[in-house]
Amino acid sequence: MDWPGRHVIITGGSSGIGKATAMLLAKRGANISILARDPQKLELAKREIAASGRGQVFSHSADLAVRAQAEQAIASAVEALGAPDLLITSAGIAHPGYFQALPIEIFEQTMAINYFGTLYCIKAALPQMTSGSHIALIGSGAGLIGIYGYTPYSPSKFAVRGLAESLRGELKVSNIGLSIVYPADTDTPQLAAENLTKPAETQRITATAEMWSAERMAAAIVKGIEQKAFVIAPGQEMSVLAKFHSLIAPGLNWYFDRIVRQVRSALPKP
């Protein structure tokens, strides 16, 4: 894709992976719309993105888990900068914890933004999108295999993967591309917040994962979109997981169970 003059809408573009991708595409000459809730974070990000590129930058505050707000946000972006050439759905949350200890509202909120927020924005943007345009959904490795301590998050990302896999073929006949991204662990405010509430077992399971900067992850995402890749799985771990997850799940579950037993046996006995 030739970026100058293109309109890229990025949900969750005020932070982390979304913001880094917005900055990179702004640098390449694209016009950027960022959508998220917190108006102050949006304003700061808008300034940073504008300073890194020469295109226009639009921001709109909305809770994308609420259908009417998501539809309004996409409509405002289209009105400001025209039909989207690329939509990236990066808005998402993750609250790790033990299943029994997490309130049901966390499960509802996580599904509401991670899955329905993604769905609402695609549904609203698609009628405006023409041949040659592209949609990239930010999934997760936790949408390929269930991860201990991620019972609200994993199912929401499985749903995002299901949407990507079922929608891909429908869009292909209209020459609209679609990618699903499985980011490796990326140094963002979300991951820092997750580390505060991760159960000890989850800390150990995820401890060996390679950490990417948001900028490096953004570069891999943009490269994958330019190559029109359906699966964008940056790094060796995600690449293997994306290709072989069903095949290696029994071995991974055995390995995770062993870590859980080790962590639990080291805890003081009640």
Ligand SMILES: NC(=O)c1ccc[n+]([C@@H]2O[C@H](COP(=O)([O-])OP(=O)(O)OC[C@H]3O[C@@H](n4cnc5c(N)ncnc54)[C@H](OP(=O)(O)O)[C@@H]3O)[C@@H](O)[C@H]2O)c1
């Ligand atoms: N970081 C990682 O290691 C990692 C790994 C795999 C997948 N991912 C996925 O990558 C995506 C981006 O994560 P990140 O790490 O970059 O997180 P982040 O820095 O916390 O960014 C999340 C963005 O989503 C927005 N957002 C959250 N809830 C929203 C809502 N209800 N409505 C509108 N916007 C909302 C946030 O802004 P407001 O809070 O102001 O709304 C923020 O802009 C997520 O989908 C995440 O699951 C991340």
